[in-house]
Amino acid sequence: MSRFIVGKHFTGILLLIATLGATQAVAADSQATLESLKNKALNDDLSYQIVESLTTEVGARLVGTPAEKRSVEWAVNKMKSLGFDKVWVEESEAQLWQRGDLSASIASPFAHPVAALALGNSVGTQGKTLTAEVVEFADLAALQAAPEGSLEGKIAFVAYKMARHKDGHGYGEAVGARVVGASEAAKKGAVAFIMRSVGTDTNRFAHTGVSRYADGVKKIPAVAISNPDADLLQNTLKRGKPVSFSLTMSASGPTGKTTTIANVIGEVTGASKAAELVTLGAHLDSWDVGTGAIDDGIGVGITLAAGHYISQLQPRPARTLRVILFAAEEIGLYGAKDYVQKHQDEMSQHVIGAEWDFGNGAIYELEPGINEAALPAMREFAESLAPLGVSMANSNTAKGQSDMSALGEAGQPAVNFNPDGSDYFDYHHTRNDTLDKVDKQALKTNTAIYTMFGFFATSTSTDFRPRPAS
Amino acid sequence: MSRFIVGKHFTGILLLIATLGATQAVAADSQATLESLKNKALNDDLSYQIVESLTTEVGARLVGTPAEKRSVEWAVNKMKSLGFDKVWVEESEAQLWQRGDLSASIASPFAHPVAALALGNSVGTQGKTLTAEVVEFADLAALQAAPEGSLEGKIAFVAYKMARHKDGHGYGEAVGARVVGASEAAKKGAVAFIMRSVGTDTNRFAHTGVSRYADGVKKIPAVAISNPDADLLQNTLKRGKPVSFSLTMSASGPTGKTTTIANVIGEVTGASKAAELVTLGAHLDSWDVGTGAIDDGIGVGITLAAGHYISQLQPRPARTLRVILFAAEEIGLYGAKDYVQKHQDEMSQHVIGAEWDFGNGAIYELEPGINEAALPAMREFAESLAPLGVSMANSNTAKGQSDMSALGEAGQPAVNFNPDGSDYFDYHHTRNDTLDKVDKQALKTNTAIYTMFGFFATSTSTDFRPRPAS
Structure with a gap:
């Protein structure tokens, strides 16, 4: 040819x-x-x-x-x-968005520091430490299917784990929760949104990335935790007793x-x-x-x-x-x-x-x-x-x-x-x-x-x- | 048989x-x-x-x-x-030794945060930020060979990279700097000791581990930095201009x-x-x-x-x-x-x-x-x-x-x-x-x-x- x-x-x-x-x-x-x-x-x-x-x-x-x-x-x-x-x-x-500082931990029943990062655009905790009970969801769809008001005062946790593929299409399957998860959780009454990092590694640090708040929905902190910490949180939740999580963060949120x-x-x-x-x-x-x-x-x-x-x-x-x-x-x-x-x-x-x-x-x-x-x-x-x-x-x-x-x-x-x-x-x-x-x-x-x-x-x-x- | x-x-x-x-x-x-x-x-x-x-x-x-x-x-x-x-x-x-907090950075000519951990037993910086010029050494022996007084007011940096072996013997070749490096540096007048982590990974976090101060030698901060940060520091030093490094840490040192x-x-x-x-x-x-x-x-x-x-x-x-x-x-x-x-x-x-x-x-x-x-x-x-x-x-x-x-x-x-x-x-x-x-x-x-x-x-x-x- x-x-x-x-x-x-x-x-x-x-x-x-x-x-x-x-x-x-x-x-x-x-x-x-x-x-x-x-x-x-x-x-x-x-x-x-x-x-x-x-x-x-x-x-x-x-x-x-x-x-x-x-x-x-x-x-x-x-x-x-x-x-x-x-x-x-x-x-x-x-x-303009500014990350500020962040401290995250599993508070009870077993205390652990957690490797976490604010998602881009996230608000902070207004100078306070926010501690609340964690409710786990397998993925974004499960969170979206939660009854109205069912997360009142709770922290929503999406545990979905990104899959590794040559063409990277696992990202598309996982990233939706990062982008819209916080507002979806807030619609159900949640006070914060945490998620397993969108990433294929097993390192104890988080993956950041941009998130977006829906208009007219309360802006709540949006945080990614590392894969090993997500495992730890899931293993803790598996024991069937209430698990509480603490967040202290000074992320700016959308500053205007x-x-x-x-x-x-x-x-x-x-x-x-x-x-x-x-x-x-x-x-x-x-x-x-x-x-x-x-x-x-x-x-x-x-x-x-x-x-x-x-x-x-x-x-x-x-x-x-x-x-x-x-x-x-x-x-x-x-x-x-x-x-x-x-x-x-x-x-x-x-x-x-x-x-x-x-x-x-x-x-x-x-x-x-x-x-x-x-x-x-x-x-x-x-x-x-x-x-x-x-x-x-x-x-x-x-x-x-x-x-x-x-x-x-x-x-x-x-x-x-x-x-x-x-x-x-x-x-x-x-x-x-x-x-x-x-x-x-x-x-x-x-x-x-x-x-x-x-x-x-x-x-x-x-x-x-x-x-x-x- | x-x-x-x-x-x-x-x-x-x-x-x-x-x-x-x-x-x-x-x-x-x-x-x-x-x-x-x-x-x-x-x-x-x-x-x-x-x-x-x-x-x-x-x-x-x-x-x-x-x-x-x-x-x-x-x-x-x-x-x-x-x-x-x-x-x-x-x-x-x-x-009893307590880690406290630590913040480390390359201060100039190009500012970068650095992933670092205090070594066990390390003292801190007494509520201040310590900033000084970095002097690089290929390994512990090179540091030990430095002339007396040659590190006055400087931070000694041992760049030695641990080798990966099935039986782990690279650890023995690398760990000496971690154990005695701070006192060896202090003997030459250094105000702090930093080293490439004793580890075979390429993750941007440091490896901690125990260090020991020699009797009668001034106790100076002893810190491990991550492999990627050690690379970054070496690449910065390669440019031939003075490189300064900052440390703020509240490690307790030997408390008695x-x-x-x-x-x-x-x-x-x-x-x-x-x-x-x-x-x-x-x-x-x-x-x-x-x-x-x-x-x-x-x-x-x-x-x-x-x-x-x-x-x-x-x-x-x-x-x-x-x-x-x-x-x-x-x-x-x-x-x-x-x-x-x-x-x-x-x-x-x-x-x-x-x-x-x-x-x-x-x-x-x-x-x-x-x-x-x-x-x-x-x-x-x-x-x-x-x-x-x-x-x-x-x-x-x-x-x-x-x-x-x-x-x-x-x-x-x-x-x-x-x-x-x-x-x-x-x-x-x-x-x-x-x-x-x-x-x-x-x-x-x-x-x-x-x-x-x-x-x-x-x-x-x-x-x-x-x-x-x-």
Whole structure:
């Protein structure tokens, strides 16, 4: 089967070869560039060095903290030093939430300290210690099925344990309780909501993540406890006697205040079709408990390294490569939504995009969401990834991971690169999200894949627009 | 090869068969008891249930805490309910140390919170925050080689990383810094001592453990930081600019006060040679950060279950089985030393002993420390363990694990059962020492092995005394 065909551009001279009937010589030349980019990325540790720099020189960068501001400065400097042609910042506002302190324990019949974290947006206990009896529910549905008023004065505890899967779909099955559990419990009269962390590990620390209060429902503290502590609580409850739990926490709840956030954007200008944009995305913010290495330092490393490698090409590809480091992903895609709003006039020029926000594993699948007519070209590109262990999915519904889904909803075609996510939720939103968890070999391979994709998408004459209707 | 020969006893009637020329019928009968005990233990979860009970109903039980007192009550009740004939408590005094609170951070050039724990015995920072420049050392020897006065006003940081080995010998290579590092640093003028945790995991929490101040040397704070934080600190130091570190901690240091500790002892009385003692040991105390499941809840579970199974035998074995749950092992074998002191008149009646204080892994080796004349009998017993994956070591130098080493020094022959300790130092002295880490299958097998050993040693006519000279 023939290799895919890309357009090849010399500065100022467009040499467009747009059909499968193109000369083999040009195809071979672009193929050679792909091979060269692949070898460059596989034999370099630039993306790792970027993750090391971000996690060491900035570290945790929760929205609203001084470190988040420093991360913006870091990103601007890093993009400039990596050879991006244009680098700029787009500011907007996001809700401010502050974690404060937390102390949690099983109070009786057997006293134990409990490893716990406030969920994002949670309120605190107003300077007091809240102690109440625990009522256990197998999952969110069981909590929702509890009779009205049945939790008056009680603490609702959802014990559901997330399942480990290669594609991470256990997260979707577990995360609902985190997002809406507190309000569902409050509707039944509960004074607090605790849940087993959404995570696949067995470490005695909790996984944080965002929660939302329903309008018109009393806001009660929302807390995740570690998997071992959830086991301990369940084993205590099994004994059939009342179990009480204590919480003292100063989380701010929704403050009504906002804080300035900033997307950091860098471009490698296209040689001949500079207005046509290929986007690579990651998010710059992180939760506050680790150093944000995996979520999403790796995405920052991969996309900046890909931009750097492509910036070094002579001649440059036709289209512009735009790397977007989104702000405030963790608390609700604020940066991505702001990007779509600020760039609505330009959205039709977004030819295709891909985000990296799925951790540490080796990519095994390219999943497109593009104009059907462009599928053969994508399939041919995917062949060049086959030696790296990547095959192309049969579906054509990808909208973009994470932030990029907001651009997908605004019409941008997308590719999702799906990795082995088996261990992602061991680290996700925990203090264990640190540099040592980065799989250096997978990072090299994934960097090669994104670099190759960036080159392919900026240099091919194939148009991926419009994205298929959902 | 013939099976080993044991004495078999009916109540009040000694039927001693002491030579290799014994009838096959009796040997076969004892062999049948061993097989029956093995099958009982392999098809039961009593030892697990004991660990579950201890960790759930008591949990962490650091010397000097209310939970430690509750653990003594728990142990007495548990031994009684399991059919031990005599159960008693032997009290003594141990040094009191209190952890207090701790907050640690890299202060500059890049601010990061650091996961840290005070080492046992450490002093605090006297109500102040101590901030000073960090000087890194590869290991304890490098610290000891630093010129006098070279650390004036500095914080010494030993970065040595413990290696993972099946037999756990990486611990011995790493633990010296924990025990003496603070005083070694203080001798050079340091104001605090921090070290990479003695542990093989990559979790962002520290490993605690005991430290000792040298006489006449200024007592400075002694702190372990997590492996990821040690990486972060090293990566920061690599940049070649001064790095400062802050500590605020209220650890008590050596208080001069003592606290009452208690060995809990239970016996299954021997049928005919009740004065001759076979001991099984574990320690009841734990560090305060996990629930003490692996260190040493498992030891409590194995030894109590073995005692229970042997107590159910009719006829009972000749010798008395004494299970000793030692107090205050973690802070320096206080309970074991007290036991030796209180039982010095009786030490010569201690025929043999074995401790379990090495975690979670499957036993692969029986290592004796017995009278050479008894080796053939032990070798024959070891054959019965072969189907469980256990072979006998060629050496004859075992003195007993942990607490039991104090009895070994006092003359008690011993057996060490050596497990695969590859993951033991992932959990050791951390908050991750919780029930879910218990390997249920290995626990059943190890319980079977200890039960079989208990029966063999109480029923054989072989004498293991005197232990070989060291």
